[in-house]
Amino acid sequence: MVESGMKRLVVVSNRLPAALKHEDGRWTVKQGAGGLVTAMAPVLRNRGGVWIGWSGAAEPDVDVEGLLSDFSAEAGYELCTVPLTRQEVDDYYYGFSNEIIWPLFHDLQSRCRFHPRYWRAYLDVNFKFAEVVARRTTSDDYLWIQDYHLMHQAFFLKSMGVKRNTGFFLHIPFPTPDIFMKLPWRWKVIQALTEYDLLGFQTMQDRRNFVRCLRRLMPETRVEGRGAAVTVRLGNRSFRLGAFPISIDYNQFSELAGREDVARKAFELKEALRHRKIILGVDRLDYTKGIPERIRSIQTLLKRYPDLKGRVNFVQIAVPSREEVGEYKDLRQEIEQLVGRVNGEFSIPGWVPVHYHYRNLPVDELVAYYAAADIALVTPLRDGMNLVAKEYCACNNSEDGVLVLSEFAGAAAQLQRNAYLVNPYDMDGIAKALHRALHWDRDERHSSMSKLRDQVRRNNIFWWVDSFLQAGIAKTLGDFPEVET
Ligand code: ADQ
Numbered sequence: 001m002v003e004s005g006m007k008r009l010v011v012v013s014n015r016l017p018a019a020l021k022h023e024d025g026r027w028t029v030k031q032g033a034g035g036l037v038t039a040m041a042p043v044l045r046n047r048g049g050v051w052i053g054w055s056g057a058a059e060p061d062v063d064v065e066g067l068l069s070d071f072s073a074e075a076g077y078e079l080c081t082v083p084l085t086r087q088e089v090d091d092y093y094y095g096f097s098n099e100i101i102w103p104l105f106h107d108l109q110s111r112c113r114f115h116p117r118y119w120r121a122y123l124d125v126n127f128k129f130a131e132v133v134a135r136r137t138t139s140d141d142y143l144w145i146q147d148y149h150l151m152h153q154a155f156f157l158k159s160m161g162v163k164r165n166t167g168f169f170l171h172i173p174f175p176t177p178d179i180f181m182k183l184p185w186r187w188k189v190i191q192a193l194t195e196y197d198l199l200g201f202q203t204m205q206d207r208r209n210f211v212r213c214l215r216r217l218m219p220e221t222r223v224e225g226r227g228a229a230v231t232v233r234l235g236n237r238s239f240r241l242g243a244f245p246i247s248i249d250y251n252q253f254s255e256l257a258g259r260e261d262v263a264r265k266a267f268e269l270k271e272a273l274r275h276r277k278i279i280l281g282v283d284r285l286d287y288t289k290g291i292p293e294r295i296r297s298i299q300t301l302l303k304r305y306p307d308l309k310g311r312v313n314f315v316q317i318a319v320p321s322r323e324e325v326g327e328y329k330d331l332r333q334e335i336e337q338l339v340g341r342v343n344g345e346f347s348i349p350g351w352v353p354v355h356y357h358y359r360n361l362p363v364d365e366l367v368a369y370y371a372a373a374d375i376a377l378v379t380p381l382r383d384g385m386n387l388v389a390k391e392y393c394a395c396n397n398s399e400d401g402v403l404v405l406s407e408f409a410g411a412a413a414q415l416q417r418n419a420y421l422v423n424p425y426d427m428d429g430i431a432k433a434l435h436r437a438l439h440w441d442r443d444e445r446h447s448s449m450s451k452l453r454d455q456v457r458r459n460n461i462f463w464w465v466d467s468f469l470q471a472g473i474a475k476t477l478g479d480f481p482e483v484e485t
Helices: 035-047 064-075 086-105 116-136 153-159 186-193 204-217 250-258 260-272 291-304 326-346 363-372 387-395 411-415 427-438 442-458 461-476
Strands: 009-015 018-023 026-031 049-054 078-081 142-146 165-169 198-201 222-224 229-234 237-243 277-284 312-319 354-358 375-378 402-406 420-422
Touching: 009 035, 009 116, 018 064, 026 064, 035 049, 035 064, 035 461, 049 116, 064 078, 086 116, 116 153, 142 153, 142 461, 153 165, 153 186, 165 461, 186 204, 198 204, 198 461, 204 237, 237 461, 250 260, 250 363, 250 387, 250 442, 260 363, 277 291, 277 363, 277 387, 291 312, 291 326, 291 427, 312 326, 312 363, 326 354, 363 387, 375 387, 375 427, 387 402, 387 411, 387 442, 402 411, 402 427, 402 442, 411 442, 420 427
Parallel strands: 009 049, 009 142, 049 078, 142 165, 165 198, 198 237, 277 312, 277 375, 312 354, 375 402, 402 420
Antiparallel strands: 018 026, 222 229, 229 237
């Protein structure tokens, strides 16, 4: 139900929160995982709303609408699909989104493949999305577009003469001008972004990078105001710009970690590892997450501090991701070889240093790992935010864990005072940090972890949604918390 006087919320993302999967010869609907779904589902349910996106099926003969209707009725909000062909998925999603924007915006430009075909497919698919958005919404709606796959929504809507109130949130970092300028379509991309009414980034640094790129490409840019959300003027038009660090459902994670069966599972994990210290890594298997570098830093740790042999375990959990892409297959192989090499070098009877799991874990099992770990080692080479760092803190109800965090994760901007910051490329530095963290006394650990938890508890996912919507449609909403960064 839409409350009177409130704008209906329309979320637009590449994928719908319900994903169609082909398993055992038939199509099934599964609830998508992740922070965005957790955050948006209750908001859409309460306010009434629509979620527009691709279903995950590229086959023309699948009855997508039929399959999604039950899910939609139960979820309490409408789902609307944008059908994509296999070729579109290949060129727009795997191509432009994941072989150009993803590596470039993570400062890994040598991995980019700037095929003009990808750019054309990206524009075509964005146009296709915009047509569906125009058809399924009215000028009374608020459109919240998610992430780098759909940077051209406001641009195409305007070019069709469709007036909508639009906000865009970028989940990944925004690069510095030196890197952004390498994009062959840089002007068109930045110009499209300026067509939104509100642009949201994860950190102030991303917001600053965007303004620097804008000034380079559009010298008439003027920025007015201070604080988390400012106004940008370009000639006679203007839009707002803000930093809104995404977060997690803190209570959900903390309560799950405290549930008896999950606590028991955490204890069993510790027992299975004979109560040795546990250093934990959890990531989607992606080259931006720095997994090979992390394993090498464990190798350095064991070389430099041989007294740790038999006393510490490194557990790496990697969730399969983009498995159809060659680079991700190579990465998986590289990680498996490295794990084998380190275990071959250091194992002794009764002790294997690295435990590696390549699979998607149910959330209660993941939480049990978080609760069991003495140290979370979160070392992406670059990351928009990194939710694993926040999930670990929320699950550490005993408040005696240590967060070792990459200085290049967006989360570092918020958590730097109480996490142990490291350079993910510096194997010696990480080994030293781990050695120190392993020897921190209980009071130091407790003091840092309780402050980290406080920060994540206050600035949780609901705060993130409210902050963005307050900046985007403040006038139609009631009291919302101040935007903090
Ligand atoms: P991601 O790159 O996917 O997100 P991240 O923020 O770390 O990265 O989220 C990963 C999620 O996957 C976490 O919620 C974690 O619990 C889950 N996960 C990891 N391994 C798992 C496993 N084996 N089994 C089950 N679940 C697992 C992008 C950006 C980030 C940004 C988010 C949100 O790249 O920088 O934080 O969007 O904006």
